[in-house]
Amino acid sequence: MPETKVIGIVLFDGVEELDAVGPWEVLAYWTLNHPDDGYRVITLAPTDGVVTCAKGLRITPDHTFADAPALDVVLHPGGRGTRPLSRNREHLDWVRAQSGRAELMTSVCTGSLVYAAAGLLRGRPATTHWASLDELAALDATIKIDENARFVDDVDVVTSAGVSAGIDLALHLVSRLSFPYRAVGVRRAIQYDPQPPV
Template sequence: MGSSLTVGVFVFEDAEELDVVGPWEVLGFWAAHVATAPVRLVTVGREEGWVRCAKGLRLGVDHDLAAAPALDVLIHPGGDGTRVLTKDSAHLDWLTQLHDQGVLLASVCTGSLVLAAAGLLKGRSATTHRDFAGKLAAIDDTIDVRATDRYVDDGDIVTSAGVSAGIDMAFHLVERLDSAEAAAEVRQGTQYDCPVS
């Protein structure tokens, strides 16, 4: 890992809580304790302030889309709120712009449906929550839907399956952006995949 990185997590009404905070915990631990170069982690959303997630947890938005810093990576969670986002042309255009700028896009759960609605998964391999695999295929039948995979890395877009799979994807991102040793250190520090006594 050479230069600094800015990672944004998109936060929206009715996002699934663990889709947001699972990757945040992994990437935040990496940024605070392991990364050898600066990693900045921020939340971005339609507007600054608070949003209420699917189970009632309120989360703060650091930056609205207009004022957000330049991102290297964007994590797009899933949740009931994605139903609105798949039809929001401004949001889909924003994702397309990020992709065109070379931002690494990573989705959790039904966040991949939003990427598909933006046309970003055309002809690619991708995954989502197993209950929504058919819906992902229905949005774009050129997608190679890998419903049994925890996450799928297709170069500049990484998708993950339901809820907890976003944590697995985050460890993959640490390994990809830093090293296998860094990912192992974060696993150790967060007691992930540790045996139960």
């Protein structure tokens, strides 16, 4: 039986809760209910200890960067904590290293700012939260920004718009990494069928 591949969701102080937990819900439901698809999902953070999210939710990651298994898919959420990370040389080096090893680098919301600062988005199509599009352009003028997309898939890098768009991105990953019908089943199971009341 082939070795199980690992999807890692990056956590950090100031991470936007739904950026991380929305994709976690999708990916964890998929991997726990369909282990034969060959994936599992973990959380990891730069250092040991509890992560305090943007609105106060506290999460204990499964691993640190140092003790995490090799990642096949990286998902970097956004949140106010991405601004210091986009200037943190050690974090950017880690992102670049993952890009050289992982099959797929993905981001939600302003996680794309970190990818841009690390040089991953140079000359590529990408997106981010609508309120941060100018920030993304300022980091790298070569990025082909899609202002309207919920997510942008550019082969080995996938970026999404803000917050709830991470759920769309995660469902896309399920479809891409397994089968479209599997993603439909996961969407139905978590009852994700947006019909905003306002």
